[in-house]
Amino acid sequence: MTAHPGTPGTWDGGSTGATVLEPRVAYVLGLGDDALVLAHRLGEWIAAAPQIEEDIALANIGLDLLGQARTLLSHAGELEAAGRDEDALAYLRDERDFRNLQIVERPNGDFAVTTARQLAFSAYQYELYDRLRASADPTLAAVAGKAIKEVTYHRDHATQWTLRLGDGTDESHRRMQAGLEQIWPYVEEMFEPGPAVAGLVAHGLAADPGLLREPWAAYVHPVLTQATLAVPEPAFHGHGGRRGLHTEALGHLLAEMQHLHRAHPGATW
């Protein structure tokens, strides 16, 4: 049984709801769930974006992430060797078995909230994949090699919009600052060590999340400054996504995402 880092007496300290997984499976699943959940959120923007060019751009980013998710979930299923493929993992797990970071499940909000989330998360994925290219796991290394090119573009897209919203009109500046305040409580979790990651890092399989914070900040903070925005200092930080502890938003997201698949058990689509 993997030890939970929660302190005894706290609300999540003794939590045992999540299925216990072998650390390597849990790690790959976490990365896959990040991409899957965010791809789903971006899919919600299609036909609702501020201009047609953004329907196309956000769909592009969503499709890149969905591609990453499918490869990572399939790989996690192979490592687990319990017969679960990408769809079994995406559609048949419950809330407490999803291992994504809380930042990706947050509702889209307006275009500023989405831009803030895209900036923070793409910049994290950039640092993550940059290091995973050297992973001892050849599949992870291959995914990272392809994904780094994709997230370079995602990060750039978010940067361009952060600059334009931050340094555009008074209204856009106000909304962008508010968007950052909405998203920043979920930034810290990106750099926390998940359960048993240290062992994986020691074997060269995983990237140490703690080492990503500095290069991430070195990219993100100057962008905010150039955009005339203040780096938020949130009083509260979300935790627990890697242990299957999520915000209330995830349950609704999964209900919508999984319902049809679950309504026809065993069917092929």
Add this chain to the structure above:
Amino acid sequence: MDATETDPREAAFQDLIDADGRVEPRDWMPDDYRRSLVRQIAQHAHSEIIGMQPEGNWITRAPSLRRKAILMAKVQDEAGHGLYLYAAAETLGVSRDELLDLLHAGKQKYSSIFNYPTLTWADMGAIGWLVDGAAITNQVPLCRCSYGPYARGMVRICKEESFHQRQGFESLLTLCRGTPAQRAMAQDALDRWWYPSLAMFGPPDGESTHTGKSMAWGIKRFSNDELRQKFVDMTVPQSHVLGLTIPDPELRWNDDRGHYDFTPPDWDELRRVITGDGPCNRQRMEHRVAAHTGGEWVREAAAAYAAKRRAAEATA
């Protein structure tokens, strides 16, 4: 100039059309030709944009990751097609903003087919098979339309469209070979999308007001009824492969004509849906207008940023 005298430019223009040549953006053209083209291209573009809604409706509920990716890519293509077409319309001297204003004010239309609801997952397959199939039947002749930018845009669109129809058919085929519930879902979708797809080709030739002039100008190559018949003849054998029943008891092969006889769609329904009384007209427009007005602050921010930088460069 005497009103009864033919403008020599008009004669040269008609010669070009009759020789199957291409009219390009800076050529002289009759006002009517320009107006007709703007209307047709703009309404085609609006159709692509509005069409993103009924299909976008199922992205978050797609029952497999592969289908989710295919659907996202398809809807994304439709946005792209809208952009190609607005670009073609703009070469005629209108702006995209003006055209969107006309759409939002209800003064320009979009294809009536998108005023129907997508009630089940099988509707995604039915739309790909039937609606995209009908669109391709309409669009392939337009690749040879007399106006260069429109013809070139259509060539690009047709290349991308063939994936759309194939994936729709394949999705339905999977349902038809699946569980009884899936087969029933597929049949139900065909039942609801068949007649609206036939109506996509417009009113019967006798009632079509624009056809004559459009054909003389090489904008329209075949009549509504010709295209509708072509679509039926192509699609009926495909329904046999699926093992589904087209909801038309009068549908049968006519040896004398060499075509299928079929029940036409209800023309009253077409008229009502075109003029705003379809199941989803209000919803489609409200969604479209909300996206546009809701996004105004974003577009203004981008413009303000660009202006600030131009000003900074000017004084640098």
Add this chain to the structure above:
Amino acid sequence: MSTEPLWEVFVRSRRGLSHIHVGSLHAPDAEMAVRNARDVYTRRQEGVSIWVVPAGAITASSPDEKDSFFDPAGDKVYRHPTFYDIPDEVRHL
């Protein structure tokens, strides 16, 4: 109502070819224009290089001038490969 400038898009799909005009799009500035062009016109890996040019920066010849502007070149038919009859057995020409 904000109006964004119009840009013409040119794409070179392979090394060794020239840029060809593929269409136009709206964007507030050049950075967004080239990024939008990548999304709209090169989704199927159709581009190695993208140029975007403000539509207003393009000077076009007038179709009315066609005769005097282009006819002299039309006379010189030996510039067109179809002018020459090459025997079928000669390949790669």
